[in-house]
Amino acid sequence: MKLKTILMAGAMSIAATGAWAECAFENDVPLKSLSAGFEAWKAVTDAMAECGNFSASLDQEFREKQPEAFAADPALYQIGGVSNATLVPLLNAGTIRPLDDLVEKYGQDLLPNQLIKVDGQTMAIAMMVNAQHLMYRDDVLAELGIEEPKTYGDVLSAAAKIKEAGVMDYPIGGTFKTGWNLGQEFINMYLGEGGLFFGDSNMPAINNEQGVAALETLKAMTDYMDPEYLVSDSTYVQQQFQQGKIAMANLWASRAAAMNDEAESQVVGKVTMAAAPMGSAVPATTIWWDGIVLASNMSDEEADAAFRVALEGMDTDMVSANNDVAVWLSTAYSAGALAAGAAASAEGGAKAYPASGPMGIMHTSLGNGLADYLTGAKDAQTTLADIEADYVTAAKEAGLISN
């Protein structure tokens, strides 16, 4: 009886993968891809591999390798996985090719908003979007009669109530790890306040009221966070959620599925996805996309094959098999409760991450400089002035600001 069930299950799963493993064509051109290594990329590259003659490098350090690998002639990888930020160095170096003719030939199933256009030319095909948005413990908030927080004021007063009621010591979680994560938190807040990062000719412009407001909100949140917040990254916040230690966090949509992972989570079904809290202007978050680019240093035949394989990787079969892994851009994607937060943030008018060369430097300067304010070593104005000074030094060295 038991053996039979197992055999049946095995047969079923083979049948299932069999149906999924079909690639529309047999690829005979050797192809390689280099991309980040998170779950969605694994799903996409696995689907690409079914066409044969394809090998994928999933590498967290891809951003260091990609510019050099694509500049080589012939390029070391034909397919690259990028986000809106990591697209910038490739665009600047001119090492990726326009995809318009290929889209016309093979891209009938692509949604119009998947085509990333720069100056009218399609330079990348987006496959998913990602954004930080509010996740909160439905049960905890409902029990204390708290409404869904809409602004950071709401988040803070909800946190105060939860702490007062003695439900949790640290109700808020945050990806405040010094460096990229902390820089990203400020960027969310600052854009939410309606701030602009640069004035004329790449000069910084963050030392203003919006900047101070963003810093003050960040600091106010740390009062309700585990005191070790400066080492807390996305995975750490995800675990805090899963272990029921925090009630609210502005966390990446790509982490939403983990809340309902029964193997890890003690709060299955208790976490609600909501829009990112509003700043004074728009929701305090940024919209990111991930997608593929093709190298310019390869033959047109190779590009042809690479494009078809890449499309095979993000086709409807892959999306329906991995629906909850990401917020996919595909007709086959059924947006469930897990995607509600990202969608609501976008509807609220959240900005896209303003990726550019200067922004890369600004993000680093912010990430390294903000901790001094949160630990109390500097006041808000000095912090922002020092970050601006640090940015100017680095931007001058990079040639983005003339001396």
Added chain:
Amino acid sequence: MNFRTFAAFVGPSVFMMLLFIAFPLVSVFQQSFYVTQPIYETVEKETCTPGFVTQTCVTEQVSQPKLDEHGEIITQTQYVGLQSYRNVLEPERAWRAISDGSWNVLSTINFWKALRFTLTFTLITLPLVVGCGLGIAILINNAARSIRGPVIFISLLPFIITPVIGVLSINWLFRGDGILTAMMEWWLNRDIALFAQAWTIEVLMMIYRVWHVAPFAAIIFYAGLQTVNQDSLESAVIDGATRWQRLKYIVIPHLMPLIIFVSMIHLMDSYRVFEEIVGFSSQGYVISLQWLTFDYLTPDQAGNRSISRASANSMLTMIGVVILLILPLRRTWRDHKGGH
């Protein structure tokens, strides 16, 4: 040994040292005086990114590097003198902080913040490493012959563990509600957050470093202990010297050259403290000089990196090591000269 044999043995090593140490050093030295940058032009560009229903397109002024006819970015290299050193040291800001007597401001400037920690770390761990090493060596030396092998093996274990792995395990043991923090919380009955302020992180780093390096010192000292003159020790016992007096007047003077050797190696190593910063992800509180070089070298998402400042900073780090080594080196040199 005649010269040819000598040269044949030493040649490959000298060649490797030139290739992998001397030339890169010269190149770094040179790069610290130059800045290489792309030539940017400002163009108006329309960029479209996906929304949920439609795309959002923005037109804005962007700086983009000029490309030559082969599609390569045109770069220019410029001699900037000591500018990169000034960018790293920020002398005006540092001087203002010093003349105001405000230590807090000085310790928020990257280089000085890093130097402060690097020096504290180096100088505090040095006596601890030598002391613990000597302690372990004497312990091994006094252990019964039958268990000496296992004792040596166990005391060497920390040194065998890869530094990054060692640091990460300490991090996981203590971070958040890690096993050891949870145990301390249960014991002291209060909430403890070891990664929430600088000094606890620094103490953890120093404990880790001593734990990691002491076995190395111990094994060197243990070797030295085997050559202590047994006659002197015996006559000291007959003269009624205590254990402590024997250690102070016979063993330690005998081990002095080894102690200096271990100190020098430790000074060089710990002045380049790096794994601890990365493993503890302590950048928010504590940074070191070597980490600063690494940070300058790490490209951001847009691919910018500060090669010149990284070069300047690593030259400064090297100068720091040389200054630290002058004292023990002078002593060895004097002893050496006195010996002949």
